[in-house]
Amino acid sequence: MSDTLSRTPLFALHVELGGRIVPFAGWEMPVQYTGIIEEHMAVRQAAGLFDVSHMGEARVRGRDAAKFLDGIMTNEMATIKVGMARYTVMCQPDGGCVDDLIVYRLADDEFLICLNASNAPKDIAWMRAHIGTHQVEVLDECAAWAQLALQGPRAEAILALTTATPLASIKRFGFEFGEVAGVAGCLISRTGYTGSPGFELYLPAASAEKVARALLAAGKPHGLVPAGLGARDSLRLEANYPLYGHEISEKISPIQASLGWTVKFAKPDFIGREALHRQAQGGPSSSVVLFSLDDRRIARQGAVVYSGETPVGEVLSGTQSPVLGKPIGTALVAAGHAASATLTVDIRGNRIPLRLSAEPFVK
Amino acid sequence: MSNVPADLHYTKDHEWIKVAADGTAVIGITDHAQAALGDVTFVDLPKIGASFNHGDVFGTVESVKAASDLYSPISCEVVEANADLNNSPDLVNREPYGGAWMIKVKVKNPAELGALLDAAGYAATL
Structure with a gap:
């Protein structure tokens, strides 16, 4: 760096x-x-x-561009219409996220991909490393x-x-x-x-x-x-949109982050498919929940989540919701606790009940 | 430039203290501190009767960005906490030296006041 x-x-x-x-x-x-x-x-x-403008951009073009992207992205790329964009995740073999991205189809054989700022060099290197025999080039257009x-x-x-x-x-x-x-x-x-x-x-x-x-x-x-x-x-x-490094990361898969809708198991093989399929079938070991607090204190990243006296997770993001007028956040909690009504979070020695929300706070 | 009133004493941790003739004092945070914190959403203050030594954490001020500890500029006992901050924590942003005073205290050891910064000394740290 x-x-x-x-x-x-x-x-x-x-x-x-x-x-x-x-x-x-x-x-x-x-x-x-x-x-x-x-x-x-x-x-x-x-x-x-x-x-x-800190976000990065890569152009992927060539005869095999769609096929190449379908092999490294969890969402379906070949079916994106020219003039349309799609949200997707790019995964490691173990299901962890390399990045989450928006893919714009410029032409049948040409895509523009929006990359997270801190991941841009890693993403471009990852894409290039997986070109294999595909007729495709990956251009760094960040600047x-x-x-x-x-x-x-x-x-x-x-x-x-x-x-x-x-x-x-x-x-x-x-x-x-x-x-x-x-x-x-x-x-x-x-x-x-x-x-x-x-x-x-x-x-x-x-x-x-x-x-x-x-x-x-x-x-x-x-x-x-x-x-x-x-x-x-x-x-x-x-709006419950994930931020890389918080709700998704190399350690938190799209299945854990409730982004299963971006993972298309029906398409041909793609990197991470086996691991993600196992998680989707058996249930992941932990998953991301959205919460609000009936309190004035904000639960910040790293705050420990408890079930009774047992630590079962930690806060990934936390802030004050101006629309709700109370603190909101996300947490990664162990399997079996993601729907629990009795979780609490420790904020400077105070145990505050987590009020889990199945829906975003704004839509 | 942030506002640094001449009639107050300061800590390098950005608290101000105003000492009255009757041996009490009022404590708050500076204009520079509120600007650095951004929108304040919550101020956690001690109960009446709580005692602190110089440098102890007496409360927390929480903004959208971060939670920051409040340090007692002197050894003191709390005689009043500003209840207005419960419903209007944003007073800290609007009136850091006025409506957003945080605690009123009994000064335990007036000799400690000599170690505080005056306005010029504090301004020089910014």
Whole structure:
């Protein structure tokens, strides 16, 4: 790992907007501008603009591209239609997650894949190592792209002010290439990581600041605010979206993380299939649960979960839910306890009951 | 720049203390501390009568980002805890030196006050 932190093309804009810059996944990123709760609620009620240019991108192209991806991804790749995207996990042979990804089908033989920032070099190396005899190439395009997430109920109205691309016809997980704020070659995708409606924009890196400024100006009358990684985390947790390194990791499989819907056992062999199949059949040794607390204290990552006096798990993510007004989080708990009504979590010596939730807190 | 009122004493851990003539004092956290914490969601304060030595943890302030311990600037006994912070923990962000005072205490050893930082000394640590 390098000691020097990377900066996105929007770094100067973050500083100008008063963003508080923190190190995250090897990048200098704004954790907040005015406050996490305010930015969070802006996304739920109006709109927020996030710089997610730290995310990586890889282009996979060649005659065997779909077949190659189906061999390393848990979800079905060959059936993605051109112009559509799909969420998937890439697994190790033991079922642990290399990464979770969004795969965009650009053409029959060409895909663009969104990678988690801290995993990008590992992912690209993993993909290249598994090319085998496939007619395919894996191109590292991390530096070529910037990414913005425009999220919230007003996102579509705001984006429409900056592009002539028809947005209403872009379905959820659909995308179009178009011009945004005069910048050509932008990938406009109806996806997001907040649980609110919105878009993610893949932009030529050199033009990202122009697009961001145009969106902020156009969106201001609609209540658009710049939003940082703090709000991104609390938003995704309310929506129960996993974050790599927390709910999924090299140690936590998609079956454990309740992402079984992304694992297609019916397709031909893929890396991790046997291990994941065993977990799906026999039940995993531990699984991830979503919870809220009727308390004021937040259960943070690493807090121990108890059944009676027996430790049965630990907290993976925890924050304050601005929408619920109480703490929420996820925990990895041992088999047999994932539906228990009597779990507690230790917060600085206090045992607080976990209120498990089968549904995300926002949908 | 964060606000550092001249009439208070400070710790390098970002607590402030205001000493009254009757031997009591009020303790809170600084503007710099609240800005660093971000949105405060909960303040866990001690009960009346609790006793602390200089440097003891007397409570916790929890923000969306992190939970941070509160350290007693002096040896003291709690005579009042700010009940307003139960329902309005965000006072810490809005009025760190006013409405968000945390505890009122009886000073046990006035000699300890001499070891605290004055406003200029604290500002120099920021």
